[in-house]
Every structure is written in C-alpha cells, then in structure tokens.
Amino acid sequence: MRKITIFDTTLRDGEQSPGCSMHITEKLEIAMALERMRVDVIEAGFAVTSQGDFEAVSKIAAQVKESTVCSLARAVTKDIDMAYEALKQAQSPRIHTFLATSPIHMEYKLKMSPEKVLQTIGDMVRYAKTKISDIEFSAEDASRSERDFLVKAVATAIEAGATVINIPDTVGYATPMEMFDLITYLRNHVHGIENVTLSVHCHDDLGLAVANSLAAVRAGADQIECAVNGLGERAGNAALEEVVMGIQTRKDFYQCMTGIDTTRISTTSKLVYNTLGLPIPINKAIVGANAFAHEAGIHQHGVLANRKTYEIMTPQSIGLLQNQMVFGKHSGRHAIEKRLNEMGYELDKAELDDLMERFKQLADRKRSINDSDLEALVTKQTMYIENGYRLDRFTVNCGNYITSNAVVRLKDGEKLVEAVAIGDGPIDAAYKAIDMLIEAPPHILDDYSIFSVTEGNDALGEVIVRIKSGDKTVTGRGLSTDIIESSIIAYINGLNRLL
CATH class of the missing domain: 3.30.160.270 (Alpha-isopropylmalate synthase LeuA, regulatory domain)
Structure with a gap:
C-alpha cells in the first residue's frame, strides 16, 4: 500500500500564528514528541529570520535522529547558506526553498517577470543542491498560478535537482475538486514528476485545508504538509491529526497509509496546546473533549450496544485510555512511571525525580490525584525558562x-x-x-x-x-x-x- 509522507510544520508555519511564539526549549520538546510519533519530516524553522530560529533549527537538527529535519529558505543564496549551516548536524537534512508563481505575487510582491522567476528557481535549486542532496521546492500561491506557467516552474525545479515539489494553496483559496484537478494536471504534464515526491501544503482560510490535502492524496500526491492542531498563518494549516486519522480510518477509500504512531496523537496535541497556552476547543475533531462523547439518548443506546454504531475510530487509537487510575500520597514511583508510559509520556530519571517531588507537594493539597493531574504535572515542566525568575x-x-x-x-x-x-x-x-x-x-x-x-x-x-x-x-x-x-x-x- 502506498505510504504518504507526513511533513510537520508546527515549529515553522505553526509558530507564525499570532501569539504562538515558542522558546527554544519548548521547540525542542515538541520536535522530540514529533519524532516519537514517527513524523517523517520536521520543518524546524526558518533559519535566516533570527538568531533564535537559527539556534532552534541547529539544536533540533543535532537531537533528532529518526526524522528528516528541514529548514525553510527563500530562493536567495543568503537564506540557503543559513539553512545549510543550521542543518549541518542533522542525520537527514532537507532545505525547503520557495518562490511565488502566481501573477499577483510576481507583479506586486516579487516585482519579477515570469522569465526571471523561472531563472531564479533554476539557479537557487541548483545552488541548494550543492549544499544538501534533499531539496524541496515550493511554488508559493500555486493554486492561483496559471497552469502552463506552473508546469514550467515545476519542470525547472526538477531539472535543477529538486527531490520534492510542493504545491501550496497559500491563501486557502482552492476547493477539493480544484486541488484534485491541479495535482492530476501536473502529474500528466510535467516531465520527470514521477521521479520526485509530490507534496501539498493547504491553508484553512475557507475551512478546506484537510479536505484539499486528502483530495490531493487521492489524485496522487505523496506528501502532506500539516501542523499539529492545524496551527499556522491566519486560519491555520491542515491539522496533522485530522489528515492522519482521515487516511487511517478510510484506507479503503484512499488506498494508502502513513507511518504515524497514532497512539501518540492525543499527548502530542495536548503538549502543543499547553506549550502555547491555548485551550483545546471541545468540538475539535479527533482531540476535542467531545470527540468521543455521546449525549443524545439514541446515540448512547447505540454505543452501549456496539460502539461502532456512532464511533468510526476508537479513543485508544489516538492514545486515550479508558480506565482511570487514582493516586495518593502513598503511591509509589514505579506505579506513577508505568501510568505515565501508558499515557504516552517518557521521562528520564531527572525529569521523573522532579515530577515526583511536585507529585508529593500536590498530594499534600489534594486527597486523590488522577490522570488529568498527572498530565498537568508533566506539562508543567515545560512552563519554566531555564535561568529565569x-x-x-x-x-x-x-x-x-x-x-x-x-x-x-x-x-x-x-x-x-x-x-x-x-x-x-x-x-x-x-x-x-x-x-x-x-x-x-x-x-x-x-x-x-x-x-x-x-x-x-x-x-x-x-x-x-x-x-x-x-x-x-x-x-x-x-x-x-x-x-x-x-x-x-x-x-x-x-x-x-x-x-
């Protein structure tokens, strides 16, 4: 069965959400959680934008071993050089460079002729290729680009050595049918496209990011760019958990799969929400509090008879545990560590020592401590900045x-x-x-x-x-x-x- 690459951009595009900036230690913790979830590609940041972003990409590149680590770069030599420097310690590095191809962007933002855009794409992809072998090119605002010109832009990037071609719906303008047609058109008209990974990056301005991403997969796209909880510029990106569970639940329809460990979806989602100080919307698909709740009597009756009457996936499939454990001041370290592991949290000795100290303090204030309390204690460790007040x-x-x-x-x-x-x-x-x-x-x-x-x-x-x-x-x-x-x-x- 065809495997879809999951490219996570929580740490780059997700952080561009207003009020969603993260400290470098928080970015590293989220990157490690993404690696444990078996995300294929982690876009760690935009190295050239600031010293903080450069350091974050560098640290993530040095720590992550199982996932490809990627840095965004404009199609200019300075950006590509900075991305390369930040990724030097990565075991599997990727430079992701981009240039707009729509008429409105070329005229008003780039102030470049179509011919100059094609030349720049070729020159910069070739330049990036001298640094790293894995190069992704994104045709920014592809969904509003003229198709014949987009074909030329994509073909130019492939000829210059791009290994991944990304087709973004940058402003969330496309519909699922249009996205399906666009991917089909490119597959039929671009020479050599069968030799590269074809990717999509859909924004949610019209609430269609996930639908557009899945339509692209149906048309033959090999990679989906997404973010945990759908974070991203403006209305956000396609939500990783929705894309993954959409494919997982409807393998029969999409005829493909991902390599994601779905049992880590819940804990990773909570980690991101907690890190950013955002509440989880109760009606959020997959991870919201109501995702597996049933209030209507007829629904409750059906679920009691057979959960499949109203549930198309199980809570356990995203890492939610059905049995609740209750702890108190006499609970032992081993039992708490075992429960945390069951909940998807892996703590080293120092982290567990710190958690046990705070567990004892909480047990003096609370008669009983449940899973939600334990989860809160774990996420509390991400609150503090090292060497801060x-x-x-x-x-x-x-x-x-x-x-x-x-x-x-x-x-x-x-x-x-x-x-x-x-x-x-x-x-x-x-x-x-x-x-x-x-x-x-x-x-x-x-x-x-x-x-x-x-x-x-x-x-x-x-x-x-x-x-x-x-x-x-x-x-x-x-x-x-x-x-x-x-x-x-x-x-x-x-x-x-x-x-």
Whole structure:
C-alpha cells in the first residue's frame, strides 16, 4: 500500500500564528514528541529570520535522529547558506526553498517577470543542491498560478535537482475538486514528476485545508504538509491529526497509509496546546473533549450496544485510555512511571525525580490525584525558562473594604528579591510587585484566562496570560490548586519569555 509522507510544520508555519511564539526549549520538546510519533519530516524553522530560529533549527537538527529535519529558505543564496549551516548536524537534512508563481505575487510582491522567476528557481535549486542532496521546492500561491506557467516552474525545479515539489494553496483559496484537478494536471504534464515526491501544503482560510490535502492524496500526491492542531498563518494549516486519522480510518477509500504512531496523537496535541497556552476547543475533531462523547439518548443506546454504531475510530487509537487510575500520597514511583508510559509520556530519571517531588507537594493539597493531574504535572515542566525568575513565596491581603496589597519574593538564581505593591485586587497587586522586580521591556497584559484542569473543590487551576511588548506577544502559564499562585506563576513565566 502506498505510504504518504507526513511533513510537520508546527515549529515553522505553526509558530507564525499570532501569539504562538515558542522558546527554544519548548521547540525542542515538541520536535522530540514529533519524532516519537514517527513524523517523517520536521520543518524546524526558518533559519535566516533570527538568531533564535537559527539556534532552534541547529539544536533540533543535532537531537533528532529518526526524522528528516528541514529548514525553510527563500530562493536567495543568503537564506540557503543559513539553512545549510543550521542543518549541518542533522542525520537527514532537507532545505525547503520557495518562490511565488502566481501573477499577483510576481507583479506586486516579487516585482519579477515570469522569465526571471523561472531563472531564479533554476539557479537557487541548483545552488541548494550543492549544499544538501534533499531539496524541496515550493511554488508559493500555486493554486492561483496559471497552469502552463506552473508546469514550467515545476519542470525547472526538477531539472535543477529538486527531490520534492510542493504545491501550496497559500491563501486557502482552492476547493477539493480544484486541488484534485491541479495535482492530476501536473502529474500528466510535467516531465520527470514521477521521479520526485509530490507534496501539498493547504491553508484553512475557507475551512478546506484537510479536505484539499486528502483530495490531493487521492489524485496522487505523496506528501502532506500539516501542523499539529492545524496551527499556522491566519486560519491555520491542515491539522496533522485530522489528515492522519482521515487516511487511517478510510484506507479503503484512499488506498494508502502513513507511518504515524497514532497512539501518540492525543499527548502530542495536548503538549502543543499547553506549550502555547491555548485551550483545546471541545468540538475539535479527533482531540476535542467531545470527540468521543455521546449525549443524545439514541446515540448512547447505540454505543452501549456496539460502539461502532456512532464511533468510526476508537479513543485508544489516538492514545486515550479508558480506565482511570487514582493516586495518593502513598503511591509509589514505579506505579506513577508505568501510568505515565501508558499515557504516552517518557521521562528520564531527572525529569521523573522532579515530577515526583511536585507529585508529593500536590498530594499534600489534594486527597486523590488522577490522570488529568498527572498530565498537568508533566506539562508543567515545560512552563519554566531555564535561568529565569522563579516564585519563592507571596502574601496577599484583600477584601471589599481595604486596598488590596501583595508581597512577592522571587528567586533570581541564588539571589532573593522582594517587593510590595497595592492594586485593584490581589492579582493586580501581585503583578505590580512582580513588575518592580523583573526589568522586562515595556509591556501590557493583553489577556488573562482561568481554566479548571481537574474536578472537585481541590482541583488544579491553570492560568494563561498573554503579554504584549511592541510587536511581540508571549504566553505564560501557571498551575496550582491556589488560583492566585497560578496567576503569579503565569505572569512570571510570561515575563521570563520577554527577557
């Protein structure tokens, strides 16, 4: 059966979503999760855009062993050189270069003639080929390009040595039928296209990214570019979990398969949402809380009789466990490690030591700890920036007849710093005290949200803050059974990302 290559762009296109910037340690953790899920190609970033992106691509290239690691590059020598330098340590590197081919892009953005575009494609693919053997060329805005010219552009890239040809629906303009026809047309008219991997990259502006990607596969595309949870520019990309489970569930129709370990979909999806401080929409296909929920009586009756009456896939197929485990202060390390492994989490000794310490602290506050609590403790490890400020202790005084005030003490390495402030409520007072202690760039609190992670009066509460500083937006997360403590931790973590 034909195997479809899954090319994940969460760390590049996904990070271009407003407010979805990630720290280098977070990018590395997500890259390792993608590798464990057996993603074929990981687009680690756009190396030339910043020193941070270059370092992220370099570190991911050095760490990832099983997946191809890719860097995006415009069709200019400087970009290609930077991509090559960043990918030097990769076991399987790929340079992904692109140039627009639609009339509107060539005239208004590139200000280049069609002849110049073809020449640049040939020159830059050939140049990239002198650096790395695996070269992907993307014809940006391919779905709005004139077909005869697109054929010439693709043929030029193949003649210059491209190993992968990507056909993007850059602005999410195409329909599934149009995407099917476009891929069919290229396969019938481009000489040598049978010798390269034919790829698609679909955006979701009209809500058709997944449908367009699957239509392209039906027409003969070999690779789908997608992102976990559908993250990406504007309305996002095709969602990896939807594309993969679409193929998995309808192998009979698509007559193909992927190499993805689908049992890791749930944990990887949660990792990405938690890293970005985004709630999972309850009706999100595949990974939303309602994906396997049934409320209508007739549905419940059918599912109880036979789950296949209303479920076309099983919760276990994406890594959800049906049996719930409950832990307490007397639970042992081995039992907790075993449960985490069953849930799809692999921790080294140092990470497990840290988690067990926080597990004991939580067990002193909560009578029972369930899977959601354990998952929250695991993801909490990604909240902190190395060498950043940490909360040491705090005190707040508030009421409806006094002015709220807060005393906050932070750890700055080995040094302790403390401040007192008043404010419009305990959280505002605490945030003002923190602003006195952390010398961050000028910023404003753009958004503040509270979520209950687990159930009950002693539930873990998660606070997510968005902080804006100029054009940059960062996210901070905090987790505690005390919502004020969660709020303080979230704000500290957000400011650490601005430093």
